[in-house]
Amino acid sequence: MSTHTLSVLVENSPGVLARVAGLFSRRAYNIDSLAVGPTENPDISRMTIVINVESHSLDQVIRQLDKLVNVIHIAELKLTDSVQAELLLVKISATSKNRFDVDAVLDTYGAAIVDEDADSMTIEATGDAAKISDLLNALERFGIRELAQSGLVAIERGSGSLADRTLSTQSIPTADSGQADYQN
Amino acid sequence: MSKKMSGASSLVQSLESAGVDVMFGIPGGAILPAYDPIFDSSIRHILVRHEQGAGHAATGYAQVTGRVGVCIATSGPGATNLVTPLADAAMDSVPLVAITGQVPSAAIGTDAFQEADIRGITMPFTKHNYLITDPNDIPRAIAEAFYIAGTGRPGPVLVDIAKDALQKETDFVWPKGLSLPGYHPQLEPENQAIKDAAALIAQSAKPVFYVGGGVIKANASKELMQLAELVGAPVVTTLMALGSFPDSHPQHFGMPGMHGTVGAVTALQKADLLITLGARFDDRVTGKLSTFAVNAKVIHADIDPAEIGKNRFADVPVVGDLKHTISALIPAIKAEFAKGRADLAPWLASMNKLRATYPLGYDAPKDGSLSPQYVIERISALTGPEAIYVAGVGQHQMWAAQFVKYENPRTWLNSGGLGTMGYAVPAAMGAKVGAPDATVWAIDGDGCFQMTNQELVTCALNNIPIKVAIINNESLGMVRQWQTLFYEGRYSNTNLESKRVPDFVKLADAMGCVGLTCDRPEDVDAIIKKANSINDQPVVVDFRVFRDAMVWPMVAAGTSNDDIKIAREMAPDWDSQEL
Ligand SMILES: Cc1ncc(C[n+]2csc(CCOP(=O)(O)OP(=O)(O)O)c2C)c(N)n1
Numbered sequence: 001m002s003t004h005t006l007s008v009l010v011e012n013s014p015g016v017l018a019r020v021a022g023l024f025s026r027r028a029y030n031i032d033s034l035a036v037g038p039t040e041n042p043d044i045s046r047m048t049i050v051i052n053v054e055s056h057s058l059d060q061v062i063r064q065l066d067k068l069v070n071v072i073h074i075a076e077l078k079l080t081d082s083v084q085a086e087l088l089l090v091k092i093s094a095t096s097k098n099r100f101d102v103d104a105v106l107d108t109y110g111a112a113i114v115d116e117d118a119d120s121m122t123i124e125a126t127g128d129a130a131k132i133s134d135l136l137n138a139l140e141r142f143g144i145r146e147l148a149q150s151g152l153v154a155i156e157r158g159s160g161s162l163a164d165r166t167l168s169t170q171s172i173p174t175a176d177s178g179q180a181d182y183q184n
Numbered sequence: 185m186s187k188k189m190s191g192a193s194s195l196v197q198s199l200e201s202a203g204v205d206v207m208f209g210i211p212g213g214a215i216l217p218a219y220d221p222i223f224d225s226s227i228r229h230i231l232v233r234h235e236q237g238a239g240h241a242a243t244g245y246a247q248v249t250g251r252v253g254v255c256i257a258t259s260g261p262g263a264t265n266l267v268t269p270l271a272d273a274a275m276d277s278v279p280l281v282a283i284t285g286q287v288p289s290a291a292i293g294t295d296a297f298q299e300a301d302i303r304g305i306t307m308p309f310t311k312h313n314y315l316i317t318d319p320n321d322i323p324r325a326i327a328e329a330f331y332i333a334g335t336g337r338p339g340p341v342l343v344d345i346a347k348d349a350l351q352k353e354t355d356f357v358w359p360k361g362l363s364l365p366g367y368h369p370q371l372e373p374e375n376q377a378i379k380d381a382a383a384l385i386a387q388s389a390k391p392v393f394y395v396g397g398g399v400i401k402a403n404a405s406k407e408l409m410q411l412a413e414l415v416g417a418p419v420v421t422t423l424m425a426l427g428s429f430p431d432s433h434p435q436h437f438g439m440p441g442m443h444g445t446v447g448a449v450t451a452l453q454k455a456d457l458l459i460t461l462g463a464r465f466d467d468r469v470t471g472k473l474s475t476f477a478v479n480a481k482v483i484h485a486d487i488d489p490a491e492i493g494k495n496r497f498a499d500v501p502v503v504g505d506l507k508h509t510i511s512a513l514i515p516a517i518k519a520e521f522a523k524g525r526a527d528l529a530p531w532l533a534s535m536n537k538l539r540a541t542y543p544l545g546y547d548a549p550k551d552g553s554l555s556p557q558y559v560i561e562r563i564s565a566l567t568g569p570e571a572i573y574v575a576g577v578g579q580h581q582m583w584a585a586q587f588v589k590y591e592n593p594r595t596w597l598n599s600g601g602l603g604t605m606g607y608a609v610p611a612a613m614g615a616k617v618g619a620p621d622a623t624v625w626a627i628d629g630d631g632c633f634q635m636t637n638q639e640l641v642t643c644a645l646n647n648i649p650i651k652v653a654i655i656n657n658e659s660l661g662m663v664r665q666w667q668t669l670f671y672e673g674r675y676s677n678t679n680l681e682s683k684r685v686p687d688f689v690k691l692a693d694a695m696g697c698v699g700l701t702c703d704r705p706e707d708v709d710a711i712i713k714k715a716n717s718i719n720d721q722p723v724v725v726d727f728r729v730f731r732d733a734m735v736w737p738m739v740a741a742g743t744s745n746d747d748i749k750i751a752r753e754m755a756p757d758w759d760s761q762e763l
Contacts, residue, residue, distance in 0.1 A: 011366060014315065015303060022307050063490035069312040069332060072366040171361030174327050 003032060004058055005077045005084060005154050008047040009039070009162055011070040019068050020047060029061055030054065033086075033151030041163055044072065048153045075162055077154045084154040088125045088132050093143035095119055102142060109135045120145060128152075186355040191319030192217040194356040195283070195345065196225050198326035201358045204254050206230065206245065206617055207283075208238035212258025213298060215285025217350035230617065230646055233638040235262050237610035239269020241639070243278045244614025247597045248572060248622075250403060252334045253614065256283040260298030263344070267305060268604060270340045274309035275601025276424060277401060279338035281329045289317040289346040303344050311339030317346045319354035327359050336369025337488040338401055369487060373504030373512055380500045381459075381483045382516035388457035388481075389526040391417040394440070397424030397600070398462015398486060402506035405429065405593045408461065411510050414517060415459070416528055418535050420448040422463055424600045427590035437539055441469040442739050443582040446748060446756050447539035449737070452477050453745050460484045462506050465495035466601070475744035485509045538761055542737075542750060544586050549730035554703055556655045556729040557583050563625055563653055564588040566712045569595065571623040572615050576608040576632030578662040580655035582735040584627040606635030612650045613643050623651070623716065630656040630682040637691070643722040644696030651715050651723045657731045658683045665734050669752070683728055692724035703728035 010016045017036060024031050032050040039046045051061060062074050077084070088111075094102050095118065102121070106112065111125035125135050129152065136144070156162065189197070195218050199207070206228040211219040222229050232238045235257040242253030257266050263284040273280045287296040303315045312332050314325045322345065329341040385391060393415075399408050405428050412419050412429065418437045419429050429436055438445035440452050452458065452469075458480045463469070470476035473495060484491070484498035485506060492501040502509055546557040560583050564573075569591035575581040575598040590596050597615055599607040612626035633654050643650055664678040682688075692699030698721050702711040708727075715723045737750045749755055 015307070018304065019307055026308050057493065060490065060494055063492075066366075067488070067490050069364065069367045171363050172331065173361050174331070174359055 002053055004051050004053060005082070005152065006049045006051060006062070006065075007075045007077050007154060007156075007162060008049060008065065008071060009073040010045050010047055011072060012038070012043050012045045013070055016045070016070045017047075019070060020049075020065070023064060023068065027056070027064060029056055035151030035153050037153070039163065040161075044163060048151065050152050073162055075156075077156060081157050082154045083157060084128050084152055085126045086129065086132055086152045087150040088135065088147065089114070089122060089149075090125075090136065090139060090147040091120055091122045091145040092139050093119060093145055094121050098142065105135070105138045109138070111135060186357045188353060189356055190217065190221070190350065191322055191345070191352050191354050192350040193221045194319060194322045194354050195326065195350065196221040196227070197356050198323045198358065199227060199254065200225065201323070202252075202326055202330040204252075207254035207256055208232050208241040208614065209256030209283075210235055210238065210258070210262060212262050212285065214259035214287055214347045215256065215262070215283070215350075216258070217347065218256070218283070218285065218345075229256075230642065232610070232642050234636065235265030236268055236606065237613070237636055237639040237642065239266045239280070239282065240272070240604075240607050240610035240636070241614030241617070242280050242282075243269060243273050243276075244574065244597055244611035245618040246278050246280060246614075247611070248594050248615045249618040250401075250594070251618075252279040252281055252330050254281050254283070258285045258298070259287055259302070259347075260300045263302035264300050264305065266302075266342075268602075270306055270342065271309040272599050272602040272604045272607065273340040274311070276599065277338050277397065278340065279333040280340040281326075281333050282340060282342045284342065284344045285350070286315065286344045286346045288348040290348070292317075292346065302342065306342050309340070310342050313342040313344070315344045315346070317349050319349045319352045322349065322354070323357060324359050324362070328362055328364065331362055332364070332367060336367075337398075337486075370489070370503050371487075371505040371508055373485070373502045373509045377500060377502040378509070378512045378516045381485070381502055381513060382520045384457055384481060384483060384500055385415060385459065385517055386520035386523070386525040389528060390454060390456040390531040391415060391528070392451045392455040392458055393417055393419040394452060394458045394460045394463050395419060395421045395425045395428055396461065396463025397422065398506050399425055399428040400593045402462065402487070403593070404507040404510050407507055407510035407514070411514055411517075414514060416532070417459070418447070418451045418532070420444070420451060422466075422469055422600075423585055423598065425463070426585060426596040427593045430591045431589045432591060437535070438544070439585055441466075442471070442741070443586070443735050443737065444469075444739075445539070445544055446542035446737055446750060447535065449739065449745050449748050450538055450756075451535055452480075455480045458482045460486075460498075461510070462486055464491045470495065471739045471745040472743055475746060534761065538756075541761075542756055546733070546736075548705075549733065551730070552705075553730040554705055554708070554727060556580065556657065556727070556733050557587050558705060559653065559655065559702075559708055559727045559729060560584055560627060561587045562708050563627065563712055566709060567623055567625060567716060571595065571625060572597065572612075572619060574598065574608050574612040574615055574624065574626045576626075576628040577603045577605045578629040578632060578660070579657070579665060579733070579735050580627055580629045580661070582662075583655070588627075605629075605632040608632055609636050609650075609652060610639045612652070613639050613648050616643075616648045616650045626650060626652040628652055628654055629661060630654050630658060630688075631660045631680055633688075634680075634682070634686075637695070640692070640695045640697050640722050640724065649719055649722050652725070654688055654724065654726050656682055656688070656726050656728050657733065659731060662735070668732075668734070669740070688724060688726035697722040697724050699724050699726070701726040701728065
């Protein structure tokens with residue numbers, strides 16, 4: 001069992017999420033998380049997929065994904081050469097009495113209180129999976145009422161951009177009565 | 185150049201611009217706006233009797249011509265009736281474009297009358313699909329659909345168009361170029377891969393060509409012949425590849441797989457190198473995968489990178505169009521051979537001996553009744569290798585694969601990947617439309633025939649004179665064979681009683697075809713000649729054959745190819761073979 005983070009640039013077209021999700025389900029690939037959002041280019045979205053490869057090779061998953069016409073580029077982002085983060089919102093039972101203890105934990109993890117009332121507070125934190133899980137452990141003793149977590153998002157370290165390297169503006173010529181052209 | 189017109193007219197102009205000459209379909213509410221300009225179009229529209237027939241007909245057309253086949257249907261049930269042929273085309277890599285009408289865009293998502301999310305339904309088995317709600321998008325979607333369907337690994341593309349998009353006014357502008365940033369089929373193989381493949385071939389003492397349907401899609405039969413003769417190795421052609429290499433060629437070992445020849449199955453099993461060209465290591469070919477060709481290295485050449493390594497590790501992957509790949513391999517191999525190569529003589533001697541010992545064969549039924557294999561053998565002999573043969577799914581399909589002699593590509597059509605009963609009649613119709621001068625024989629089962637024979641009406645009315653041989657064993661024969669072998673002869677629900685009902689001759693007659701019947705071996709030739717002499721009407725021959733005939737050889741599902749049986753409980757005599 002091994003976990004990989006794939007950064008997938010897709011055309012921002014309707015149905016593209018269904019295509020990717022459908023591919024993973026019908027080929028029995030296991031997704032740990034999938035996060036999708038806009039990129040610097042309005043025509044392109046980025047999906048960050050954390051995949052658990054057991055019986056299928058990572059290569060096979062990438063090649064099947066690459067067959068989807070709306071998938072433009074796929075890169076595996078290794079921990080060492082990417083920045084990876086997820087977002088945590090967690091509501092804990094806490095009152096002004098243990099506020100001091102909570103603050104100490106939050107300082108350690110760079111987390112912040114984003115909402116609070118008489119007997120609860122909601123904390124926001126970002127970080128990689130390990131940090132988020134450590135923070136949750138540390139907050140456990142206050143009593144966790146509810147939590148919401150985003151999938152992982154990731155980006156390459158350094159100045160390069162996936163999109164710059166992969167988007168060609170090349171256009172495929174069509175011909176009138178061009179069927180012959182479409183045969184190999 | 186742009187012209188004001190309705191979305192519907194823009195659709196029809198787009199189809200004309202894409203070079204469509206024929207399409208198969210049935211109108212209905214949502215697609216109705218398109219049928220008005222179709223009325224005036226140069227495109228021949230063939231009105232079928234069921235949308236499944238339209239889909240398989242488009243497939244038959246595509247398979248014989250190599251062009252993109254086109255079918256068209258209305259929303260909801262019209263579209264869902266296309267699901268089976270689209271799945272079929274995806275499995276067999278057939279270039280199709282399916283056009284469907286959709287409910288008006290404002291009604292999408294409301295469970296409107298005849299609404300079905302056909303784009304969602306067909307996502308898993310189309311190469312790509314579209315839902316168009318803006319009439320301005322129609323020409324681009326059609327141009328892309330044809331390009332995607334016909335290039336790379338071919339496949340079906342569906343374009344679903346909302347009714348209001350067909351009705352609204354738009355400018356027709358045929359796109360000058362397409363922008364598909366995520367679609368770049370690789371045609372040229374990499375040099376290093378070609379060199380590595382050539383080196384492996386020169387070292388191999390027991391090579392085999394494992395040839396799949398990709399060779400036919402790539403129109404690479406001529407190149408394959410040169411390559412095969414250069415290397416001198418045995419050639420096996422899968423169910424999808426029959427005709428890509430002539431059956432009569434001395435290097436041809438027949439079809440591998442569940443009902444393959446002993447020679448083909450064993451050649452793969454014992455090889456030290458599989459030269460895999462456009463094949464995909466399907467379970468019906470490999471048998472139990474972990475026991476398949478265990479000593480062989482694998483060269484895997486395919487246009488679809490996802491096929492490589494999917495089922496079997498490839499020592500040398502070669503991604504590219506097979507015509508380019510094979511053309512590049514030939515000089516590379518010559519260069520390697522100039523430096524020296526392994527001696528194939530012992531391998532060829534033992535394989536040739538094995539092939540001679542275990543030819544395909546069958547026993548004539550002891551009760552004097554008609555043997556299904558004999559009927560098929562005679563159809564082939566009397567009609568010849570220029571004709572096109574189209575099978576349904578079942579025993580008759582395997583016998584047609586085994587006993588028709590194929591010499592040319594695109595003369596054998598069948599539903600290989602999906603195994604779709606009902607494929608034969610409509611696919612034969614499409615084949616005849618694509619190749620009007622060829623004789624087209626559908627070799628069908630009595631079960632399959634009863635699924636889609638309504639298209640014979642279409643054939644009769646549209647001057648599409650196909651011939652149908654019903655191999656009538658009055659049962660779902662292939663299922664019955666499994667019941668004989670694996671369920672102690674408990675024939676649960678496989679008895680069709682089709683020697684009693686329906687009366688196929690009357691049925692043929694009622695559908696505007698000539699109906700003939702034959703149940704004696706001595707009449708077979710005369711009946712086939714009679715059928716072959718009728719060219720102004722479809723012909724249906726009810727061949728009433730021996731019920732208990734079985735398909736042999738057989739590798740039982742999930743078992744090893746090493747356990748091939750040549751008849752019930754009869755394995756080849758391996759001890760007398762030196763392999
Ligand atoms: C649509 C569909 N339904 C069911 C099957 C399962 N099936 C495979 S072969 C077969 C029997 C086919 O009978 P027939 O057409 O009479 O051909 P035979 O095997 O007798 O030659 C069946 C039911 C199938 N392949 N396709």
